[in-house]
Amino acid sequence: MARTDWGIGIVGLGGIANTHLQAYRNAGLKVIGGADIDAERAKAMQDRWQLPFVTTDWRELIDHPEVRIVDITVPHKLAVRLPIVEYAAQRSKALFVQKPLLPCLEGAKQLVEVAERYKAPLMVNQNSVFVPAFLAMERYLRDGTIGTPYYCQIENRAWVDVSGHAWFGKDERWVTSDMAIHHFALVHHWFGEWDSVYALMGRDPSQTGVRGDNWSVVSVRFKNGVQACIINNWAYRGNRPRPHSREEIVIQGDKGCITGDSEDICVVTVDPPARIYPQFQGKWFPDAFANAMCHFIDALEAGRPFWCSGCDNLNAVAIAEAAYISAKERRAVQRAELL
Ligand SMILES: NC(=O)c1ccc[n+]([C@@H]2O[C@H](COP(=O)([O-])OP(=O)(O)OC[C@H]3O[C@@H](n4cnc5c(N)ncnc54)[C@H](O)[C@@H]3O)[C@@H](O)[C@H]2O)c1
Incomplete structure (x- = not known):
């Protein structure tokens, strides 16, 4: 199995998604596509990064059969992140969530609990x-x-x-x-x-x-x-x-x-x-982002624990x-x- 067997779907095609896409391109990872509620932005990002698939409905992206890792780069608000995490976790997708998991501990615990309920691996993209x-x-x-x-x-x-x-x-x-x-x-x-x-x-x-x-x-x-x-x-x-x-x-x-x-x-x-x-x-940008995603994929592939799991990140x-x-x-x- 290769890292490219782990298709990545990015939910949230805003500012930092550019760094993710650059990092994954440099590392030779496989990006299936992205989702953003802003149709114009989604289209612009599709053109800039030649994304095979974009949608304004993140459910479509998560349901894509080749997406195995859902990379979440939407704003860190519980109401925005919780439905995405829950939907992806229910479908046994792996979750890679931008820092901060959430700005408040109670909300962060909710995200971690949802992932654990469905036994979905969740790593925080704590790229530092x-x-x-x-x-x-x-x-x-x-x-x-x-x-x-x-x-x-x-x-x-x-x-x-x-x-x-x-x-x-x-x-x-x-x-x-x-x-x-x-x-x-x-x-x-x-x-x-x-x-x-x-x-x-x-x-x-x-x-x-x-x-x-x-x-x-x-x-x-x-x-x-x-x-x-x-x-x-x-x-x-x-x-x-x-x-x-x-x-x-x-x-x-x-x-x-x-x-x-x-x-x-x-x-x-x-x-x-x-x-x-x-x-x-x-450097930090974008190399730390590639290192973090490669670490996650290698751990998933080997079935071993990974750094910055949701549970571990609650400490931060x-x-x-x-x-x-x-x-x-x-x-x-x-x-x-x-x-
Ligand atoms: N060093 C780092 O790791 C780093 C740096 C910058 C930002 N971030 C984090 O990344 C996250 C995003 O930051 P940003 O600067 O890219 O923000 P941004 O506002 O530029 O992008 C967020 C994108 O999410 C989209 N979006 C919002 N709600 C959505 C939904 N429900 N479904 C689909 N798309 C939705 C928006 O339309 C927007 O395009 C934040 O949590 C931020 O803290 C991390």
Whole structure:
């Protein structure tokens, strides 16, 4: 069996679907077609990517006999995603769902429960975990080069104007649920189960077109002793931006330190003193998307577990949920309160 035996149907042919399609083309994967409620957009995407099949009714796409993986890139709203997940799960299709699974934990749990009810495999396209540079960092993190890790810091700061966007930033939750989720999933993948979260959060009201939080500082304690500080600031007007996808990551261990971003990494060790510049191929966009889908297909093919399953991803969504509760109630939130 080959990866091309896993026909992909994309529900939602908007902005990020272009990255999916580029990634799958580069990786030689088989896209059967797409669905979008916007007929003009569907047609334009069909022409741009030479899609064999497009429809305005996602049921038709899911029912297509060659579609085995339903790739969901519609907005992360429960009312939009739940019927699609349910319909596909009932038909035993595999589900690949764009991050954030949902911005609130209760809704995310509902999606996971529906998939589990019908035993449909569900992976969240939590592509931060599959960024080539971050996979390279992970090797040094796990092989003891920097000793025992004890602290991780991620900082993403830029001015992000979404005033012209139809729905992004228009809900009560924004940067923490929609952007920081990349980082929450990454630190969960690296450091395991978290223990407690404390957050500062706010909104610069001068940033128009945004209703929710546009900055947050989220500290996470993990059960293995690592502590992380995750800063997402999309209201930064200063002259030293570190914008997504070049947010800065620092991981400190008792024998060294990893510093870098999605395009450049340096590992510093103390004994012997050394600077290592790991080599890797590819960038976040679109290579992490190809890596994520290939990982899913290979796992489905082999019948083995995969990273970022819906159930596992609840850990990341729960960090975001805990951050909102923490900022509102000005207290640390324990994992046991949510999961
Ligand atoms: N790095 C990343 O992984 C990354 C980057 C950008 C966006 N995203 C995520 O991807 C998702 C989509 O974001 P986007 O920027 O592409 O949004 P978008 O608004 O550009 O595209 C969404 C598309 O879904 C379509 N749609 C809406 N409801 C539908 C329905 N019921 N059936 C079929 N089509 C429907 C819309 O017409 C639109 O074309 C979001 O969850 C977002 O957070 C992830």
